[in-house]
Amino acid sequence: MFAKTFGWSFILTGVALVLAFLYGGTNALILCAILGVLEISLSFDNAVVNARILERMSPFWQKMFLTVGILIAVVGMRILFPLLIVGVTASLNPAEALTLALEKGDIETEGTYAYLLNEAHPQIAAYGGLFLLMLFLDFMFEERDIHWLGFLERPLAFIGKLGSATLVVAMAALLFIGAFAGDSQVDVFIAGAAGILTYLLVTGLGDLFDVDGDGDTDADDTDATAAKIAGGKKSGPNGLVKATGKAAFMLFLYLEVIDASFSFDGVIGAFAITSDPIIIALGLGLIGAIFVRSMTIFLVKQGTLDDYVYLDHGAHWAIGALSVILLLTINIHINEVITGLIGLVFIIAALTSSIIRNKRVAAAAPATPEFSK
Template sequence: MILRTFGWSFLFTVVGVLGALWYGGAEGAFIAAILIVLEVSLSFDNAVVNAKVLERMSEFWRHVFLTVGVVIAVFGMRLVFPFVVVAVAASLSPVEVIDLALEKGDPDTPGTYGYILAHAHHTIAAFGGMFLMMIFLNWVFEEKDILWLRFIEKPLEKAGKIDALSVIIAIAALFGSAKAFAGEHEAAVLTAGLLGMLSYLVVNGLATAFEHEEEVLEERFDEDTKAHGGQVTLAVGKAAFFLFLYLEVLDASFSFDGVIGAFAITTDPIIIAIGLGVGALYVRSLTIYLVRKGTLSDYVYLEHGAHWAIGALAVLLMVSIGHEIPEVVTGLIGVAFIGAAFIMSIARNRREGDADDNDTDEEPQEALA
């Protein structure tokens, strides 16, 4: 099942890394590999949510999700969107951005892609930093069934009862960063940061609206299942089409953090497209794997690790407005959070397994007593 489900992802990993090696040398291949891991790590919870929806869709619509959906996800969000971000930030047309990116000019030479992008970094960092910060703050302040870093997450969860706390903190962080790091670009940083917050609120609002409609479909789905004596009725037609649209909006909202977070690692749109594109294929494959396997992941802390990585990237982006941060640092910090969450998830599962074994061993003794 592994090879059948992840075969295309493995193939494109090899092609992507070799392409990055040809384009950007060893450093380009290394950064592309980091972006692949980052995209999969940050989108793991996306795959879980996708699987819950996809298991209610017919085989035809699952195929549409893997074909048309991949085109939208890879070429739309991971390839086109980064160019748009750079074009807007640098006030250039998309064609000019592509031409300049392919020229690989000296970043110290005025007029080159690297030079223009470097001088637009403060706006990209402010936009991306605030978008990521909103994602992290809204997550860390909401109630959760399972806590990872309890000594931090529990107090923050209680503080989340204050209305609009995430917006208040984000605005304070934006003004503080603009004052501390922006210098003469303070107005541009404030504008870009507020646009980042607005983008998050719009995307999150759309996702919430779709989620409400999806819950209505879920109730109908459960009723149909009971009416057919427990037989699963797969969604087709308009219902399946709506679920497909819901998945695409959901994927867009999740992919924003990967796309924006990638700018904290590298500003090369070609490397971003390769790394995030391959990562998106893995997310699709993982979604199908979870559906075919019939169960979701037991690694309960991965979502926590992903969001803490998002929070770390948000802070690093805001600091990078005034200080240069090595790409290796920004790349590996996310991997470190995910790795720690994965290891602690395994340890948790083992503890629960040992507890279950002890309970089983004690039952015969109680019976004899």
């Protein structure tokens, strides 16, 4: 199972390291390996959230996530997204942005690709930070039977009874960070508002196409409806109702937007290590993004999220921490090691708590009587 799921990840990791060595020698190989480790460490929480959504999709749409989705993650977010940001920021056409990207230059040198992308960090952080903050709040504001950090989650669930609590808190956060954004204030407000609107649009379209499965389905979706994005409904012998048609398409879009938002910190953090777009694409894309897909599939096939009930909570606390870190980096520098480790710490803590809970439940369960034949 492990070898089958992660086989291609290890093969492509080898390919990426060989290409990095051929491109820039030993130094490029080392940088590529560091970026791969950075992306994987940042992506445990991403894999958990992805898995929870992916398990509600039909096999066809799961394959779409692993094929079209990986192209979006590697080519779109790790290559085209930085080029687009630099092009817009510096008023360059795509060809000029690519030429600038291939020129050597560090993050401190004005006019270089790395410098321009770093200058756009406030907008990127505001957009990604507010989107992820709303994802975190929607999960925490929902009333649920199981709590991990109950002393925090129960009060948050109570606050969630306030109508539009997620939007209220997100707008308050935007006003707060915008007030201290200095020269970038207008850009931060616009980007943050865009992040909020993107989240509302994607989740709103999910409701429109009955992604939560609580209303009438579209004519194209009569064979199945989706479980709720953030909660999920159990049905049938296989537990979760599988989404198809427009409902699955909306889940796919939702999944891709979340996946893209998770990649912001990795893309920006990579430029603290190297400004070479080729090495970044190999390390973050060919190694990191592929491993995220493999981890996601492994979690789905193993049923890990159902066996370890606090993993969802840990992943969303990691999302909340990442969103706060992104918003704080608009004004202050936070070491990439902290960003990379905080999600891993939450996931490990949630997994450990889940294992302890499972042992406690098993010990409390009445013994099954044995009957002799």
